[in-house]
Amino acid sequence: KNQVEQSPQSLIILEGKNCTLQCNYTVSPFSNLRWYKQDTGRGPVSLTIMTFSENTKSNGRYTATLDADTKQSSLHITASQLSDSASYICVVSDRGSTLGRLYFGRGTQLTVWP
Amino acid sequence: EADIYQTPRYLVIGTGKKITLECSQTMGHDKMYWYQQDPGMELHLIHYSYGVNSTEKGDLSSESTVSRIRTEHFPLTLESARPSHTSQYLCASSQQGAGEKLFFGSGTQLSVL
Numbered sequence: 015k016n017q018v019e020q021s022p023q024s025l026i027i028l029e030g031k032n033c034t035l036q037c038n039y040t041v042s043p044f045s046n047l048r049w050y051k052q053d054t055g056r057g058p059v060s061l062t063i064m065t066f067s068e069n070t071k072s073n074g075r076y077t078a079t080l081d082a083d084t085k086q087s088s089l090h091i092t093a094s095q096l097s098d099s100a101s102y103i104c105v106v107s108d109r110g111s112t113l114g115r116l117y118f119g120r121g122t123q124l125t126v127w128p
Numbered sequence: 129e130a131d132i133y134q135t136p137r138y139l140v141i142g143t144g145k146k147i148t149l150e151c152s153q154t155m156g157h158d159k160m161y162w163y164q165q166d167p168g169m170e171l172h173l174i175h176y177s178y179g180v181n182s183t184e185k186g187d188l189s190s191e192s193t194v195s196r197i198r199t200e201h202f203p204l205t206l207e208s209a210r211p212s213h214t215s216q217y218l219c220a221s222s223q224q225g226a227g228e229k230l231f232f233g234s235g236t237q238l239s240v241l
Contacts, residue, residue: 018170048230057134057218057232058171103171115187116230118170 016041018106018119026125031094035122037087037104045107049078049089052101052121061089061102091124099126131155134219134233141209142241149204149236151219160202161230163218164188171218177202209240 018039027033039047046065050058062071062078064087070079075092091098101121108115132153141147153160158179163171173186177196191213192206202221206213219233 055237056234057220058230059232060229063229116173118172120168120170123168 016106016108016115016117018104018117020102020104020119020122022122023120024123024125026127027094029094029096029126029128033091033094033124035089035091035102035104035124037089037119039085039087039104039106039117041085041106041108041117043109044082044085045109047078047080047087048105048107049076049087050103050105052103054100058103094126096126096128099124132219132221132231132233134217134236136236137234138237138239140239140241143208143210145209145240147206147209147238149217149219149238151202151204151233152200153202153221153231153233154200155221155223155231156199157221157223157231158199159222159224159228160196161220161222162186162192162194162202162204163220164190165216165218165235175204209238211240214238214240 021036048063049061052058061076064080077090080087101123103121104119106117135150160177162175165171172188174188174190175194177183183194192204216235216237218235220230222228222230
């Protein structure tokens, strides 16, 4: 069964600290993996998209890694800010069609305290 | 910021009412989607469209219907709302291509009393 599991479910950190969110998946065949940030009451916003051949991609203070062999990804946030408080969603696409079917994780709820 | 808009942002209605959730995008994207999301849960695809006059049901069974008469417009209609329809509804769009990025609207939070 194709699944996307994220951990931890929730995380609280102090402003300025770093954190790492995890995503494990069983989706096959694999096409790409995306990380989205979703603020409360808003739609998700894309942070990174990685294909099979990419093992790291950065977007400002966000760095995503991908190990396609172990089917694991992580999102590392550096020097956290209050505005980083949000849900971070891992999404994996298979190669079934042009876009591919998307499998969504339940997200990690990150809270940054001052 | 994505140029995709959803209205209304919040809607509280009584059981049995007919409602239409609006979604419009100005990016000229061919593909549009409707997702349903409950708190703490993953997004579930309920409808999608690959272009004008194309509509398909998604993975999650839904009593809603959609139409795609214009490229930029993808409304979702519930003929008779029930409390089980209470949820957040997210509209998204993308342009065909490798690794195509999904752009989401801000969502409509629907509460059916």
